[in-house]
Amino acid sequence: MRLLVLGGGVFLGAAVVDAAHAAGHAVTVFNRGRSRSRWPAEVEHLAGDRQHDLGRLQGRRFDAVVDTCGYLPGDVRLSAEALADAGQYLFVSSVSAYASLATPGEDERAPLASFDGVAPDDRSTANYGAQKAACEAALRRVWGERALVVRPGLIVGPGDPTGRFSHWPWRAAAGGTMLVPDAPSPLQMIDVRDLAAWMLRLLQDGTRGDFNATGPVDAPTTWPQVIDACIAAATQAGRAPATPQRVGEAFLRGEGVQAWSELPLWIPASDADSQGFLAVSVARARAAGLQTRPLRETAADILAEPLPAADDPRRHGKLTPQRERELLARWAQLTPPP
Incomplete structure (x- = not known):
């Protein structure tokens, strides 16, 4: 695949880049270049901010886009529109996007959080889930049923900058x-390497729709x-x-x-x-090939x-x-x- 990764400098984004590179895909990374400056020779790095520099991708066509760092709905809308002719667009959301997490076993049909009254540029952690839901909505307004949304739970593993499970x-x-x-x-929780590998599989299989992603x-x-x-x-x-x-x-x-x-x-x-x-329920992800290591x-x-x-x-x-x-x-x- 000709793969574009939005982000790619740390943790999940880096794991996607590493897995895609190891699998022989042609990888292009678009980010601000703040968290990582060295890349494998075969990985193309384009420095830029999606708010101002998406024009650098003009004329390029990718088989798939992986958006690992979208948090503001306006930003996701910009990239979704600029890359509307790509083969697929995978947005990394979160289980926090659900309106309620009170009941164990909720699946992808559960309602998402309301973002009414949340400022589009609000970066506060208090509105993290609502903003992820708003980003999903922004993507769907452009991509419709073609969109692929992955909602991870707690992501863990080597290189985790939060140290929660570590x-x-x-x-x-x-x-x-x-x-x-x-x-x-x-x-x-899900190992970041398992999540990255499975997301690439979804793209290779041409999968669409919404998926919770965690483990075991x-x-x-x-x-x-x-x-x-x-x-x-x-x-x-x-x-x-x-x-x-x-x-x-x-x-x-x-x-x-x-x-x-x-x-x-x-x-x-x-x-x-x-x-x-x-x-949360991961039955749909399991049916789509998700595997998690011990x-x-x-x-x-x-x-x-x-x-x-x-x-x-x-x-x-x-x-x-x-x-x-x-x-x-x-x-x-x-x-x-x-």
Whole structure:
């Protein structure tokens, strides 16, 4: 394929570029050039901003476009119009685009978030889902039923700039006693490499429509399974792994532990509005060929990279060793051993 990637400098975009290049596709990347300056010799890089520089693509025809960085509906409209003669246009949206994520098992037919009253240029994280829904609408106004929309859940793996899932293999590799929420809520995540490879397959197959994309593809996983995978990866890496200590959700809430940020992936059972966030249906994606690798493999590849220092931005806002020790000590006082 002659493939155009809008973005392509970091994480998912970079994984798409790497997978497409490895598969022998002719790859052109269009971005501002801020996050990456070196590209494989066979990859064409065009520097530009879609708000002002789409004219640089005039006269070019691509078999497929992958839009990994569209967030403002006006930007997506501009690129959708400029590239209307491409063979396909895949927009990377998010499960956050749904109007409600309260119920596990929602599929692609669920209503999307309303973006009425949201300014078209609003970049605030508070309106992330609404803006993704607005971007989908902007694409469909140009591409109609030809549009291909992928709604990933939590994307994880080597190179993740957020460190959300990576926190757990890092913590397992650090040893000692590891605080783990005793949480019943399901968990879903997808390795960035699996997502990139599958999106390319969709394009090669000429697929259209909407798809949730997360994993595992057979069923959501659980906290014990996630922690076991991280401990196994730490052991494989030759480290003395941490010993998990499950801590009650009521205690964590009472201590003011911040769900999702301070304790990554944790969505308390009391958060009724978010119980479906990590439990969407991926039946349609599975039928379209989505495959996901074992979580242990993802964790092992994360640990194959250098462990981040304490001041690394990926550790910002997450549970510190001192805070963890203090919480474990207070929990031990409340729950003495039998």
